[in-house]
Amino acid sequence: MNIMDYLNGRFPTVELVPSIYYQWDIGIHFSLGGEIYQFKENDDLNLERFRLVYKQTSTIFNELFEQNDDLFFVTNVYKHKTKEKRTKKLKVYQPFLKCKNNLNRIQVKTYPYPFELDEAEEFEMQQFSLLCKREDIRVNELLKAASNEDFPLKPKFGRYAIDYPDVFFVNITKDIIFFVYDDRGCEVIAREADQIRPLYEKYYDWVQEVDRKRIEKGLGE
Template sequence: MKMKEYLNKAFPEVELIPSLYYQWDLSIHFTLGQNSYQLTDKGETNIGYFAKVYNQVHTIFNEVFEGDDELFLVTNLYKYIGEKQPTRKLNVYNRYVKNKRLLTHLQVETYPYPFEIEEGKYEMQQFSLRCKVRDIKVNSLIKAAIHEDFPLKPKLGGYPPGYPDVFFVNVTKNVMLFIYDDRGCEVLGLDKQQMNNIYKKYRKWVDELDRGKIERSLQ
């Protein structure tokens, strides 16, 4: 089964673009690094803040993914229309997939740019690879997703229109995770009990403004 076929069956209303939380009722938006700041008083990168965020995202990831789970690792690459060699600056698969033989099954589709700003100037290429969690260098890939706006390594590569977006779509458990940057991540699922358990366990990482919507969807 290809990624689009799976989505149409399991999450028919969802497009894999930022703000998944608003596309699906059974979804949780986590706010990361609460009461901490990305920069120190001296304007330097606050390593303690990022350590806190890494820990939060790893905890959430491990709550919904296990090593033998099958998933689609999906990446949106934003680029100028007509840009040659679209994979040249995309480091996600060569760098973070352990089993390089899987890369022969990497799929790519081209779509219109999903954001309103300069809509006709750019396009989106969406890469997807079906693999298992244990095939991915999860810790490094999570850090690279978190590092979007900061001069920290590892990085995902990409082109000037925008940093690549990475989605983890768990086919085994019908749940997905999107880390949009160091400020937050989103979890979507089909199983209300599973989502309720995740929410209750990590409710302290959910902003009060989001709790009402989430709690209504879990009733």
């Protein structure tokens, strides 16, 4: 099975690009970091916020993924068509895979650049995917790297000419997709509302008021 076959069968209207929450009726948008600002008054990074973000994303992941679940670890890499000819999957995958032999099983497909940009035709999106188990990947490091997108913190994904890589966790056992877009928030969508309704109820305080009506409609509440 490849990621496109899975999506076409289970999430036919969803493209694995940012804002999956708005592409599917059943989903949750969590706001991360509480009321803690990214910077202190002296302009130093407020590490208290990032520790909270790491804890929140790890907590959500652990609620959604069990050890024996099958998942696709999917990464979108945005690159210049001619200036960056070589794929750089190692920079995204190598530090986060426990077994390096899995690098040989990564699939890749190239798509048009998905965002609005004056010179969008000069760029492209390469989507890498690996079918694996939760235990095959360094989950906490991956979640931290996704959260660290805009800040000089480690771990971090390899740098590219345009845009930070996006990482999606696709649970094909439970039909759930999880995406951390940066330190501000993350998105969860599911094929069946029952799969994520308890998550919403348990972490209700992590959801902003403006999102609750849409979420509750999708969850049938």
